[in-house]
Every structure is written in structure tokens, then in C-alpha cells.
Amino acid sequence: MQAENEAMRKASGEVDDNRRLVAFLYVLMNQYITPGAVEELMHRHIELNEKDVETFYTNGWLAQHAQNIAERLS
Numbered sequence: 135m136q137a138e139n140e141a142m143r144k145a146s147g148e149v150d151d152n153r154r155l156v157a158f159l160y161v162l163m164n165q166y167i168t169p170g171a172v173e174e175l176m177h178r179h180i181e182l183n184e185k186d187v188e189t190f191y192t193n194g195w196l197a198q199h200a201q202n203i204a205e206r207l208s
Contacts, residue, residue: 154207 151157163169182189191197 158207 159172163172
């Protein structure tokens with residue numbers, strides 16, 4: 135299995151990056167959510183921000199948790 139991983143790493147460009155956000159997104163897209171779903175959410179978010187729409191969160195606890203994770207990743 136390790137030889138397969140090494141071959142994929144070489145074929146895909148041998149990328150290294152020490153940013154926490156990149157590592158988080160990599161694992162998220164590799165193991166939990168499809169890259170297409172992440173891309174769709176990103177585009178939807180960008181469209182809202184271009185219209186200067188303020189985001190209101192129904193669940194304040196979840197919003198605070200998201201803020202905490204964002205702060206730790208930044």
C-alpha cells in the first residue's frame with residue numbers, strides 16, 4: 135500500500151504545505167465530504183459575500199463553534 139501512496143504522491147506533484155487550513159480541507163475532502171460539495175459551498179458563499187449579505191445564524195452555539203474552529207485554523 136505504501137508504494138501505491140508514494141506513486142500517487144509523485145504522479146500528483148509531490149505537494150507540501152504546512153498551513154492548517156489546507157490540511158483541514160484536505161482531510162475533509164479526502165475522507166468526509168466530496169471536493170465538489172466543498173466547491174459548491176465555496177461558490178455559494180462567495181456569491182453571497184459579493185452582494186454584501188450579512189449572514190445570520192439560527193444556531194448560535196454552532197456558529198460560535200464554527201468561529202472557534204476558524205480562529206484555531208487561521
